[in-house]
Amino acid sequence: ETGVTQTPRHLVMGMTNKKSLKCEQHLGHNAMYWYKQSAKKPLELMFVYSLEERVENNSVPSRFSPECPNSSHLFLHLHTLQPEDSALYLCASSQEGRTGELFFGEGSRLTVL
Amino acid sequence: DQQVKQNSPSLSVQEGRISILNCDYTNSMFDYFLWYKKYPAEGPTFLISISSIKDKNEDGRFTVFLNKSAKHLSLHIVPSQPGDSAVYFCAASLEGTYKYIFGTGTRLKVLA
Numbered sequence: 018e019t020g021v022t023q024t025p026r027h028l029v030m031g032m033t034n035k036k037s038l039k040c041e042q043h044l045g046h047n048a049m050y051w052y053k054q055s056a057k058k059p060l061e062l063m064f065v066y067s068l069e070e071r072v073e074n075n076s077v078p079s080r081f082s083p084e085c086p087n088s089s090h091l092f093l094h095l096h097t098l099q100p101e102d103s104a105l106y107l108c109a110s111s112q113e114g115r116t117g118e119l120f121f122g123e124g125s126r127l128t129v130l
Numbered sequence: 131d132q133q134v135k136q137n138s139p140s141l142s143v144q145e146g147r148i149s150i151l152n153c154d155y156t157n158s159m160f161d162y163f164l165w166y167k168k169y170p171a172e173g174p175t176f177l178i179s180i181s182s183i184k185d186k187n188e189d190g191r192f193t194v195f196l197n198k199s200a201k202h203l204s205l206h207i208v209p210s211q212p213g214d215s216a217v218y219f220c221a222a223s224l225e226g227t228y229k230y231i232f233g234t235g236t237r238l239k240v241l242a
Binding site for chain 1: 171179221229231234
């Protein structure tokens, strides 16, 4: 398998649930990102990990908790979300954090009821 | 405050004609600009980029122009093909950071 893979592709959860989004990259990159895409809004950067260390945390509420156990895997743990958190969550990777190109996964469509 | 703006949410073009997608930015420190293309139910895919030291970069049917004084870039697709129908995002980044700032996207529809 190649590229950036995200699971699940679709997730419906209640506000009291705890769930996780998973991202795996097979490109040998050393930086990984979480972006949020809401309707009619720009892609919003949430978190960046470089060499498994968080280097960017873009004022994201604590109900979103990232985890990067190694350079190939990235998780986004979700708990007590709000309906306005419903969005497409995109994972991306790049080499050395800035070579001018991000490789995106297909996204996880999250609906919070 | 939106640092990267795509003011046209949609654009329709006849097959074979030129498509021009525009993007404006506010931060003069941005030094790298990218265009991504997104089909429904897929993640964005990289299309073409340009460094701030250049004013034009060409790759096949795709050409990106950068006007630093106007803080404006554009993507030209010629000739346009029905398979080009997608949402196009422009993005800007700062040297030495991990921040890629995206616009809201322009939906291009190429009519056969």
